[in-house]
Amino acid sequence: MKKIEVCFTPALFEHRMLRDNLNIVIVDILRATTSICAAFQNGVKSMIPVAGIDKAREYKNRGYLVASERDGLVLDFADFGNSAFNFISPELVDKTIAYSTTNGTHAIEMVRPFGRVVIGSFLNITALSQWLEQQQEDVLILCAGWKQKFNLEDSFYAGALTEKLMETSSFQLGCDSAEAALDLWKTGEKDPLKYIDKALHRHRLKKLGLDDVLDYTFQMDSCPVVPVLHGDELVNIIKV
Amino acid sequence: MKKIEVCFTPALFEHRMLRDNLNIVIVDILRATTSICAAFQNGVKSMIPVAGIDKAREYKNRGYLVASERDGLVLDFADFGNSAFNFISPELVDKTIAYSTTNGTHAIEMVRPFGRVVIGSFLNITALSQWLEQQQEDVLILCAGWKQKFNLEDSFYAGALTEKLMETSSFQLGCDSAEAALDLWKTGEKDPLKYIDKALHRHRLKKLGLDDVLDYTFQMDSCPVVPVLHGDELVNIIKV
Numbered sequence A, B: 001m002k003k004i005e006v007c008f009t010p011a012l013f014e015h016r017m018l019r020d021n022l023n024i025v026i027v028d029i030l031r032a033t034t035s036i037c038a039a040f041q042n043g044v045k046s047m048i049p050v051a052g053i054d055k056a057r058e059y060k061n062r063g064y065l066v067a068s069e070r071d072g073l074v075l076d077f078a079d080f081g082n083s084a085f086n087f088i089s090p091e092l093v094d095k096t097i098a099y100s101t102t103n104g105t106h107a108i109e110m111v112r113p114f115g116r117v118v119i120g121s122f123l124n125i126t127a128l129s130q131w132l133e134q135q136q137e138d139v140l141i142l143c144a145g146w147k148q149k150f151n152l153e154d155s156f157y158a159g160a161l162t163e164k165l166m167e168t169s170s171f172q173l174g175c176d177s178a179e180a181a182l183d184l185w186k187t188g189e190k191d192p193l194k195y196i197d198k199a200l201h202r203h204r205l206k207k208l209g210l211d212d213v214l215d216y217t218f219q220m221d222s223c224p225v226v227p228v229l230h231g232d233e234l235v236n237i238i239k240v
Helices: A010-015 A032-041 A053-061 A104-114 A122-134 A152-167 A176-188 A192-196 A200-207 A211-217 B010-015 B032-041 B053-061 B104-114 B122-134 B152-167 B176-188 B192-196 B200-207 B211-217
Strands: A002-007 A022-027 A046-049 A065-070 A096-100 A116-120 A138-143 A171-173 A227-230 A233-236 B002-007 B022-027 B046-049 B065-070 B096-100 B116-120 B138-143 B171-173 B227-230 B233-236
Touching: A002 A010, A002 A152, A002 A176, A010 A104, A010 B010, A022 A104, A022 A122, A022 A152, A032 A046, A032 A096, A032 A104, A032 A116, A032 A122, A032 A211, A032 A227, A032 A233, A046 A104, A053 A065, A053 A096, A104 A116, A116 A122, A122 A152, A138 A152, A152 A171, A152 A176, A152 A192, A152 A200, A152 B176, A171 A176, A176 A192, A176 B152, A176 B176, A192 A211, A200 A211, B002 B010, B002 B152, B002 B176, B010 B104, B022 B104, B022 B122, B022 B152, B032 B046, B032 B096, B032 B104, B032 B116, B032 B122, B032 B211, B032 B227, B032 B233, B046 B104, B053 B065, B053 B096, B104 B116, B116 B122, B122 B152, B138 B152, B152 B171, B152 B176, B152 B192, B152 B200, B171 B176, B176 B192, B192 B211, B200 B211
Parallel strands: A002 A138, A002 A171, A022 A116, A022 A138, A046 A096, A065 A096, B002 B138, B002 B171, B022 B116, B022 B138, B046 B096, B065 B096
Antiparallel strands: A046 A233, A116 A227, A227 A233, B046 B233, B116 B227, B227 B233
16 A cells, blocks of 8 residues: 655655655645646646746746746746736747746755655646556655645645545555544535635735635646656646 | 644744744643643652653662653663653652653753743643633644654644633634644544544554553543743642
């Protein structure tokens, strides 16, 4: 049986139990990983996760399209921020986008030496779980959190994905965090939007007027893609 | 309104939101903080939390009674381990005990510069919440966890204490972790022992034959004490 482990924040990654043969699912549903799924569904060719602002600016100077935000706000040199709606445009088809966000891309940078990096959101949850079932590797779900802190929305999604994986019967729970995530999901699954209304980050976005994309965030399976990091680029390994 | 924050493991303490004027509740219900409450209810005069094994041995050489375990097993030089039952004995009345455990005492050492250290367990949950209500400080609940990892039993208790504090109406939730802990508690509150049966550490103790004390761990309010760190010693500030 393959194991499922959940890390509630990047700060807990170094203390994980699973060490080898990992598929590492990055989760930052408000908003990076949701936006990445939307982009691939829309036909983007590839995305380059970039952790630092300087590096993002460098990509811009080299002629790339750049999506970049910090604390929910678009950086001045960037072409757009990280709302999923930014990535749904005919102009982006077959393009490569350099992408830097507050939490999500830092998480990707940190874990890439330790396993295969995959992108998870509600938009691709079934496609992702089916793909993970077909692989030999254990699964570590890494919640991007908020500045190293636990956040409710990513942990809630970790529970949803854990449930999907457990339904395949090729997985078992590998840690207490996976048990807890499952309980959070079960608490709120009947009305995810209402459940997530409790989350601090949702209110942070609301204050900034950035929560227009929330309904979209919970449109299960609207983007059946599986973005995987190959070299320095995320590519979709499932045909749209 | 005073705030409640939960840190699910000591590794998250440095990333906490609350910084000043804190009462820090240490939680290691299987087994250190449960045992400490039992000891004070039994009339122990004071307990000295000791993080390292060498330091524990030093106390032994100086003539102190020493309770010490690592990974659930009693260390050879110690007088006893950390089962609550070890601390319920007429011989311990008015005695001072040096106490070192895998997770709990390390957590105390780490946080003591940042606030007043208080000990929490199901045995003293009502006494503790009433005392916290009377104080001016915000409350940070620190789950000792298991070797920096999230564990279900301490997080579950954090939710129980959060609920108690919210009932007093002088507190508000200060972070997503407190929300999540509350949901875990609500999931399992009808049968705590059954809920905790899912926890990995409970199985770890069972393998070692150390789970005889589990029923006792959930005897709510059986020990109405409030152990607080004064200088280097934990003392009970509520008269038994």
